[in-house]
Amino acid sequence: MSEQTTTPDASGAPDAPEKTSGASAANPVKRFFASPAGRSVGLVVALLLLIAVGAITAGENFMNVDNFFVIVRYAAVIGVMAIGMTFVITAGGIDLSVGSVLGLSSVIATLGAIQTASAGFWPLMVFVAIAVGVIAGLTNGLIIAYGKVVAFIATLAMLVGARGLAEVISGRSTQVVNNQGFLDFFRGDFLGVDWIVWIFVAVAIAGWFLFNRTTFGRRTVAIGGNPTAARLAGVNVKRHMVYLYIISGACAGIAALITLSRTTAGTSTHGQLVELDVIAAVVVGGTLLVGGRGTIGGTVLGVMLFAVLVNVFTQNNLSSSWQLVAKGVIIVVAVMLQQRLANRQAPSTA
Numbered sequence: 001m002s003e004q005t006t007t008p009d010a011s012g013a014p015d016a017p018e019k020t021s022g023a024s025a026a027n028p029v030k031r032f033f034a035s036p037a038g039r040s041v042g043l044v045v046a047l048l049l050l051i052a053v054g055a056i057t058a059g060e061n062f063m064n065v066d067n068f069f070v071i072v073r074y075a076a077v078i079g080v081m082a083i084g085m086t087f088v089i090t091a092g093g094i095d096l097s098v099g100s101v102l103g104l105s106s107v108i109a110t111l112g113a114i115q116t117a118s119a120g121f122w123p124l125m126v127f128v129a130i131a132v133g134v135i136a137g138l139t140n141g142l143i144i145a146y147g148k149v150v151a152f153i154a155t156l157a158m159l160v161g162a163r164g165l166a167e168v169i170s171g172r173s174t175q176v177v178n179n180q181g182f183l184d185f186f187r188g189d190f191l192g193v194d195w196i197v198w199i200f201v202a203v204a205i206a207g208w209f210l211f212n213r214t215t216f217g218r219r220t221v222a223i224g225g226n227p228t229a230a231r232l233a234g235v236n237v238k239r240h241m242v243y244l245y246i247i248s249g250a251c252a253g254i255a256a257l258i259t260l261s262r263t264t265a266g267t268s269t270h271g272q273l274v275e276l277d278v279i280a281a282v283v284v285g286g287t288l289l290v291g292g293r294g295t296i297g298g299t300v301l302g303v304m305l306f307a308v309l310v311n312v313f314t315q316n317n318l319s320s321s322w323q324l325v326a327k328g329v330i331i332v333v334a335v336m337l338q339q340r341l342a343n344r345q346a347p348s349t350a
Contacts, residue, residue, distance in 0.1 A: 043301040058315035075307035076200040083207040084251030092291030097158035102271030105256035110175040110266030122181035130253035137249020141242030166268035186261030224291025
């Protein structure tokens with residue numbers, strides 16, 4: 001799994017080759033696990049261990065193809081939003097509003113007028129849901145980049161505002177999806193695999209390509225590493241940040257479509273607190289909360305790790321409260337490892 005990372009100096013010039021101490025040079029194992037490949041291997045090992053626990057404790061109920069698709073379908077909603085969140089966090093931002101935007105998108109896409117207009121053309125519902133996400137993301141981006149409001153506060157305001165707007169529009173009632181064409185597509189499959197799984201895969205591949213194979217991805221990493229140096233190098237930091245929040249909002253709109261297909265209803269309660277799971281998956285996947293390093297592959301592994309964890313607890317009829325405890329422990333351990341690795345890789349000021 002590849003990732004991007006940068007540590008430019010104040011002038012924006014590339015770092016000089018780091019001097020490797022004798023201790024680190026003599027310990028290739030430590031150097032490997034500090035590398036992008038090593039971090040991905042660590043996630044894969046953790047995921048395999050969790051699968052082994054599920055196989056031992058739940059047996060055939062866990063180790064079958066149907067349960068695998070249950071896990072991936074569960075991961076799809078969080079996974080799609082986590083791809084967008086990876087871009088935002090890599091650039092040094094945060095988006096707390098994705099869950100509320102998901103709820104707002106689901107409500108507006110299932111309004112009676114929208115469903116009536118899309119009766120003969122169900123993709124209209126798709127367009128509306130994604131458009132709501134894009135508008136919310138654009139609003140976040142403009143407030144943060146040009147209004148100079150801290151991302152935490154701006155997206156917290158959107159979290160509250162979008163949820164409230166969804167309640168006002170829906171009257172706090174559930175709106176049933178009655179567009180059969182929409183349901184037939186999103187609840188259908190291709191080559192035996194659900195369409196919502198294909199959507200997750202497509203978003204992940206598109207995100208990986210944009211992040212790792214384009215100048216857009218390199219600029220995202222540069223902004224997170226040193227926004228001043230990125231600006232001096234010719235990157236329009238403000239405009240780029242707006243684009244990143246638009247991507248995050250669009251991903252929330254896509255996640256709303258997946259949620260609608262699973263629940264067949266739009267409601268303002270959709271997506272409550274899901275932003276916590278999204279951010280946790282991104283951080284556990286190896287993206288630095290302070291920005292400057294991100295990995296789409298690691299994010300996908302982080303999403304799957306939490307999805308398997310939830311499934312193992314469900315299969316063993318364990319309390320959801322203990323699920324939260326386990327998630328909390330995983331998040332703390334991941335952040336501690338990030339800090340340790342970041343301190344180890346930081347250039348000496350001596």
